[in-house]
Amino acid sequence: MEVLVTGGAGYIGSHVCVELLNSGCEVIVVDNFANSKPEALKRVQEITGKYLKFYEADILDKLALEKIFSENNIEAVIHFAGFKAVGESIKIPILYYNNNITGTLVLCEVMKMYNVKKLVFSSSATVYGMPKRVPISEHFPLSATNPYGRTKLMIEEILQDIYASDKQWSVAILRYFNPIGAHESGRIGEDPRGIPNNLMPFITQVAMGKREKLSIFGSNYATHDGTGVRDYIHVVDIAKGHLKALEKIMKTRGIETYNLGTGVGYSVLDLVKNFEKATNKKIPYVISEPRLGDIAECYANPIKAKTILNWSAEKNIQDMCIDAWRFQVNNPEGY
Numbered sequence: 610m611e612v613l614v615t616g617g618a619g620y621i622g623s624h625v626c627v628e629l630l631n632s633g634c635e636v637i638v639v640d641n642f643a644n645s646k647p648e649a650l651k652r653v654q655e656i657t658g659k660y661l662k663f664y665e666a667d668i669l670d671k672l673a674l675e676k677i678f679s680e681n682n683i684e685a686v687i688h689f690a691g692f693k694a695v696g697e698s699i700k701i702p703i704l705y706y707n708n709n710i711t712g713t714l715v716l717c718e719v720m721k722m723y724n725v726k727k728l729v730f731s732s733s734a735t736v737y738g739m740p741k742r743v744p745i746s747e748h749f750p751l752s753a754t755n756p757y758g759r760t761k762l763m764i765e766e767i768l769q770d771i772y773a774s775d776k777q778w779s780v781a782i783l784r785y786f787n788p789i790g791a792h793e794s795g796r797i798g799e800d801p802r803g804i805p806n807n808l809m810p811f812i813t814q815v816a817m818g819k820r821e822k823l824s825i826f827g828s829n830y831a832t833h834d835g836t837g838v839r840d841y842i843h844v845v846d847i848a849k850g851h852l853k854a855l856e857k858i859m860k861t862r863g864i865e866t867y868n869l870g871t872g873v874g875y876s877v878l879d880l881v882k883n884f885e886k887a888t889n890k891k892i893p894y895v896i897s898e899p900r901l902g903d904i905a906e907c908y909a910n911p912i913k914a915k916t917i918l919n920w921s922a923e924k925n926i927q928d929m930c931i932d933a934w935r936f937q938v939n940n941p942e943g944y
């Protein structure tokens with residue numbers, strides 16, 4: 610089966626490409642390298658020993674997408690391409706809305722033209738806004754507190770409307786919790802530009818000595834140790850969830866949403882301690898002000914994905930720390 614992966618050179622996309630190739634799929638990637646490097650795709654092929662077809666193009670470029678669909682026999686699309694930095698989305702919302710939303714619209718338009726109606730979409734736990742309780746189930750109320758989150762919410766609604774208008778579509782919306790870690794080969798992983806916004810890449814850079822210390826954003830949350838609690842999940846588990854979702858949409862029609870999380874919450878301090886234990890590295894930290902818009906606790910109820918997709922996370926927090934660290938050590942300057 611030929612699968613188009615938009616944003617396949619990125620952090621999650623590259624891990625999904627590995628799993629797709631290993632499962633025997635033919636993989637076609639479209640990426641404009643807005644936030645990634647071609648090296649990631651080279652390494653995906655090196656890890657798997659398999660060939661991957663690649664187009665350097667922007668998904669906003671309809672003609673380029675049409676060319677990709679006309680030159681291949683694409684049966685399904687896994688759609689990662691988009692911008693993802695919350696802070697940046699507040700500063701440059703027009704770019705975020707255009708890239709994420711218009712990009713998805715152009716993609717869906719071309720999919721429809723070529724009668725390809727199987728889609729897996731990357732959403733985020735951010736669409737739960739400020740959840741009233743945890744663990745979070747898919748039916749919880751949705752809201753967003755920043756432009757990035759709103760792009761995910763709006764795209765989810767757009768996909769619902771597309772399905773409502775044409776019941777031949779089959780769409781899986783995957784709401785990721787906090788993907789961390791890297792492929793166990795140490796060859797692909799998270800490669801943030803500049804100062805990392807997310808916790809794990811910041812921790813690995815502190816451990817490398819690239820940054821002096823971690824700032825823990827707030828220690829007065831209503832959690833077991835006062836620091837924020839999140840559902841960290843190994844990126845390879847996330848990748849495997851996409852294969853299960855793909856399997857499902859190939860057999861069915863409809864639109865379904867699934868949480869991809871472990872169901873277990875770890876605080877910032879828990880993650881620091883686990884990282885120290887896994888790597889024997891000390892992480893100096895200071896407590897600083899809470900980050901605007903952050904919530905105390907966020908973790909998934911992952912039962913729907915378990916029941917319907919037969920997927921659940923297998924790797925533990927130590928695996929996540931060891932693998933994130935291996936990628937950092939092997940690639941001190943990223944790709």
Ligand code: NAD
Pocket residue numbers: 615616617618619620621622639640641642643644645646666667668669688689690691692693708712731732733734785786787788
């Ligand atoms: P990433 O930035 O590493 O990957 C996104 C890829 O899309 C990059 O390779 C980038 O170059 C490409 N891209 C962006 N705009 C494009 C365009 N217009 N045309 C072609 N390619 C384009 O991000 P990621 O962490 O791999 O995330 C993948 C998806 O998952 C994103 O949609 C993100 O919003 C979503 N998501 C990520 C997380 C996370 O914590 N990493 C959590 C929830 C949801």
Ligand code: UDP
Pocket residue numbers: 787806807808809811823824825826827836837838839877900903
């Ligand atoms: N965090 C922190 N210091 C950092 C980055 C993040 O204390 O330098 C905290 C943040 O407040 C949150 C958790 O770590 O409680 C996870 O943050 P991240 O940005 O990785 O993910 P998200 O906010 O999207 O859940």
